[in-house]
Amino acid sequence: MAPTLIDLTHPLTTGMPVYPGDPEVELRPALTTATAGVNVLGLHLGSQSGTHVDAPYHVDVTWPTLDGLPLTLFTGPAVVADLRGLEPRTAVTAGLLADALERLTPGAVLLLATGWPRYWGTDHYLAHPYLAPSAARALVEAGVRTLGVDALSIDRTPDPGPGDPAVAALLADLADEHDGPPPAEEVGLAAHRVVLGAPGGAVITENLTDLTPLLEAQAAGEPVEVSFFPLRLVAADGAPVRAVARIG
Structure with missing residues (x-):
C-alpha cells in the first residue's frame, strides 16, 4: 500500500490569526494577466506567520539563525504525545509526556497534540495548554531537537491587553522555576529558551493542524x-513551512 501524505499546514490567507503583536498577513494581486500578462501575488507576512518554524535566533541574537541549521532538524520519524482534553492554559508537565519520551528514538520529532486547532480563528485559540519549563528541560535531556505543536506557541500566550490574569499566573510560574523573579527576556518564552538553547541546536514548529490522524496511525503501529x-x-x-506527515 502506498504511503499516505497528510498536510499539517494552515493556509496562508489575508487576515488569518497571528500571534498578538506580529505582522498581519495580507495577500493581494501584484500583477494580473489583464494588465501584465501574468498573475503574481504580493505577500505581506511575518517570519512567524501561520504554520512556521522557530530557529534559536528567535529568542537570542547569539544563537544560530535559520540558515545556519542542518536540514536534518526539519524532518524525521514522529512520536506524538496525546494531550487532548487538557483544560485551557494547562501546564504540560514532564509526567504528561512520559509515555512519548519512552518511545523516542535518535533523530525523532516530538509532536504535542493538544487538540487546539479546533479553536483556530477564535479568541480561545490563545488559551492553549503550554509546555512547563521543567518539561522542556526533560525533552532536551531526552534528546529532542525537533519539537512541534498544534497550537499557537509552546509557551503560554497571554490575552492581549492590560490586566490579564494569565500574565500574573505566568510570572508566578516562572518565578517558581527560577526561585525568584524571572529574567525579563524569559517572560512568556521560558520553554522556547530551553528547547532552542539545546546543545547542537534545535527547532520548534508551531500552528500545526489537527494531529488526530497521526495519533491514530501511531496507535495502529504504522x-x-x-x-x-x-x-x-x-x-x-524563523519562517513559514509546508508541514507534511507521511504515514506508512
Missing part, C-alpha cells in the same frame, strides 16, 4: 514521518 522545511530566509529567526 510508521509516521514528518517534514517541516522552511523558506530559505537569510539570517532569519
Whole structure:
C-alpha cells in the first residue's frame, strides 16, 4: 500500500490569526494577466506567520539563525504525545509526556497534540495548554531537537491587553522555576529558551493542524514521518513551512 501524505499546514490567507503583536498577513494581486500578462501575488507576512518554524535566533541574537541549521532538524520519524482534553492554559508537565519520551528514538520529532486547532480563528485559540519549563528541560535531556505543536506557541500566550490574569499566573510560574523573579527576556518564552538553547541546536514548529490522524496511525503501529522545511530566509529567526506527515 502506498504511503499516505497528510498536510499539517494552515493556509496562508489575508487576515488569518497571528500571534498578538506580529505582522498581519495580507495577500493581494501584484500583477494580473489583464494588465501584465501574468498573475503574481504580493505577500505581506511575518517570519512567524501561520504554520512556521522557530530557529534559536528567535529568542537570542547569539544563537544560530535559520540558515545556519542542518536540514536534518526539519524532518524525521514522529512520536506524538496525546494531550487532548487538557483544560485551557494547562501546564504540560514532564509526567504528561512520559509515555512519548519512552518511545523516542535518535533523530525523532516530538509532536504535542493538544487538540487546539479546533479553536483556530477564535479568541480561545490563545488559551492553549503550554509546555512547563521543567518539561522542556526533560525533552532536551531526552534528546529532542525537533519539537512541534498544534497550537499557537509552546509557551503560554497571554490575552492581549492590560490586566490579564494569565500574565500574573505566568510570572508566578516562572518565578517558581527560577526561585525568584524571572529574567525579563524569559517572560512568556521560558520553554522556547530551553528547547532552542539545546546543545547542537534545535527547532520548534508551531500552528500545526489537527494531529488526530497521526495519533491514530501511531496507535495502529504504522510508521509516521514528518517534514517541516522552511523558506530559505537569510539570517532569519524563523519562517513559514509546508508541514507534511507521511504515514506508512
